[in-house]
Amino acid sequence: MLTEEALEGALERRDAAIRKEFKNVDERFDRFERRIEQRFEKIDQRFEKVDERLGQFYTLLIAQSTNPRAAFSRDKILPIGITSPASPSQLLFPSVEQFPNTVIQFWNLHNPKRVNRLVYLCNFYNIRSDEIVGDYSPGTMLQDSSDSDQEGEASSTSKSQDDLSILRTAAIDHPFKALSCLASRLFLNFETISYNMGTISQIRDKRAEREAKGIKREALSEENSSKNDQRRERHKRLVTDNTINEESRRSETLPDAGRREVTLPLVVGGRPWTDVPDDEPQDPSTPSRKSFVKWASHSDSIEERRFIKDDPLYQSTPAAITTEADSELKRDKPIKGSAKEIKSPSQSSKGSTVPFSQTPAVIKEAAERRKRKEGSGRLK
Known part of the structure; x- marks a missing residue:
């Protein structure tokens, strides 16, 4: 066990x-x-x-x-990092809210309303007041940096209140110099930016000046439109006046027709041009409103001669036809090879509102009636 x-x-x-x-x-x-x-x-x-x-x-x-390629107002600007004294391999970047993202925002930092952002960026990138004013020398900068290293752990992103107040005063007094120093830290071409943005600033100043004087685009457009309307009316008036002058030069006024403007008839080969009868009824004391000019044909025989009849209201048969009708009828017969002659109306038509027309048909009918009367007289 x-x-x-x-x-x-x-x-x-x-x-x-x-x-x-x-x-x-x-x-x-x-x-x-x-x-x-x-x-x-x-x-x-x-x-x-x-x-x-x-x-x-x-x-x-x-x-x-x-x-370096950012030159226009909408071009992007990227932040540039700086080394930290505590860790040289570490890069520090400015605050996103304080950093300008575009060229126009960078240029607007010279505005007194944005001086706080400008002072912050100058302080962050170690821009000294004497560098802005112009009394900067690299030797003093190196000496100050060595002294600051010996003093102890001091952040490069902060300065004393006196230095900040001096930097603020320099930035307010010389904003464009502060922008130039900041542009050198950000690798920006300050000359190109200042040229382009200066032109834009001039345009804005002129626009503000025009608005202050009360001159705006709407007023300018209304003024231009009124000028164009006046120009069109003046052009229409000139065209109308020229048309009236041409018509007055082409027409003559008859004395006994109530100073009515009527174109005088032309006589070709001893025979006047006549008016084509209108379809509408007219007063016999006034000429037709529509006229149609047509050449009268010249033929050896009176029967074959083409003519234009007057309006029936104007036709009248003479009470007694004398032997002068035969002479007038013979005189009306054109001669072959003779030149056409344009004459003014005869004196017998003066004072009449109807142009005188020797119609061959009327004369022919009058001659036939006269022959019939003579034949009947001989039979008796």
Whole structure:
């Protein structure tokens, strides 16, 4: 019995020692894993820092290559980072709210309302008041920087209240010089920007001056439209006057027709041109309003001669036809090869509103009636 009990006790002690040894091994593995995890965490942090630094330097390179090309109002401006005295490998960038993102925002920093942003940026980029005023020398800057390094841990982004007040005064007194110094820190071409933005400022000043005087685009457009209307009316009036003058030169006034303007008839070969009868009824004392000019045909025989009849209202048969009708009829007969002659109306038509017309048909009918009367007289 004692032997069995001693054997069991020895086995238990051996098992306990084995379990303890395994426990120690597990603890050592846990410590090793935690150590490895910590090491990987440190490596990750270092890689993150490296990535951040690479991103900052990449952004710096892009800004250094992009900012010199910014010249117009809407061109983008990228911030330029500066090294920190505490960690030279670390780049510091200005606040996003205070940094101008475009050229127009950068140029507007000279406005007294935005002097706080200008002073902040000058302070951030270590721009001194003597550099703005013009009393800056590199030797004094290096001496001051060495003294500041010896003094201790002082941030480059902060200055004393006296320095800030002096810097603020210099920025207010010389805003464009402060902009020039800031442009050199941001790799901007200040000459090109000042030329372009100066032109825009002049345009804005002129516009404000016009608005102050009450001259606006609407008033100018209304004035131009009124001038154009006056020009059109004057042109229409001139055209109308010229037309009336031409018509008055082409027409003559009859004395006994109530000073009515009527074109005088022309006589071709002893025969006048006549008016074509109108469809509407007219007063016999006035001429027709519509006239149609047509050449009268000249033929050897009176029967074949073409003519234009007068309006029936104007036709009248003479009471007695004398032998002068025959002479007039013979005189009307044109001669071949004779030149056409244009004459004015005869004196007998003076004072009449109807132009005198020797119609061959009327004369022919009168001659036939006269012959019939003579024949009837002989028979009696």
